[in-house]
Amino acid sequence: MKDLNVKKIQHTLEEFVKERNWDQFHSVKNLTMALSVESSELVELFQWLTTEQSNTINEREEDFIKVKEEVADIFAYLLRICDKLDIDIEEVIMDKIQKNREKYPIDKSYGLATKYNQLK
Ligand SMILES: [Mg+2]
Structure with missing residues (x-):
């Protein structure tokens, strides 16, 4: 894994949001709620799996793609919150x-x- 460039990600997210005029929807409250929703989407992928199935989800390509997408959603919202609050x-x-x-x-x-x- 490469070193994380938080500023680069935050800048890219900011550009994405600005291009769509979505910043008006990105209050810290809304971002926090979105973070919670995305966390639940990740949880849903593991719901009903056995411990063994959860620990090996990265071996099942289709499921692993979904996990990675939710992880990205969660981190994106978290970094937006940090950006907004200067954390x-x-x-x-x-x-x-x-x-x-x-x-x-x-x-x-x-x-x-x-x-x-x-x-x-
Ligand atoms: Mg999602």
């Missing part, structure tokens, strides 16, 4: 990972799927 996606993700490191110390959370407030 640096790399910075906030790195900050969040650091917070989670503190919430989930390795010695207390190793191999456990326990929520941080119930770790011993």
